[in-house]
Amino acid sequence: MDILAGIFVVIHMIGWAIVLGGALTNMREPRIARGVTHGALTALVAGVIVVGLTEMSGGDVNNIKIAVKLVVALVITAMAFWGARNQERVTRGFLGGLAGLTVLNIAVAVLWS
Template sequence: MSILLGILLVIHMIGWAIVLGGTLTHLRPPRIATGVTHGALTALVAGILMVGVAEMGGRDLDYAWVAVKLVVGLVVTALAIFGARREEKVTTGLVGGIAGLTMLNIAVAVLWR
């Protein structure tokens, strides 16, 4: 189980790295790269799978932490999908919001104790 959790964690981190890198490199002019949507979906699915695998392995989870990360991940994914479908109306605020929420998600993962 721990090997599977490690693999899912790496996939999850790569997904968020794609989102953060894709948004920071496309702030000027503002646009949502295709990789941002794929990275957000990858990170979201890998995170959900990690929770499921951890539950199956009998690990104790902080469900408030899981809920905060899930909500932030869902918002980032929704904003990325919205921005990808409406390319002509993407603003710097939308792209910056995705980047900021991604950094918030990373901070919650690292700093929440």
């Protein structure tokens, strides 16, 4: 179970890396690349699976930390889908917000122990 949870943490991190990379690399001509929405959804689902696998194997998750990350992740995912449907309204600031929230959650994930 531990190895499975570990694999999903890897998928989880790759998903957020796609969101962050996609937001930063499209700053010049602001748009939401398709990979950004896919990355966000993949990462979100993988994160929920990691929580499930950890609890099933008797491990402990920090529920407050997960709740904070979940709220921020839902905002990021909603922004990505809104931006994908409203490409003409996507600005550098919007992409900066997306990238900033992702970095915030990386910091929460790593620094909040």
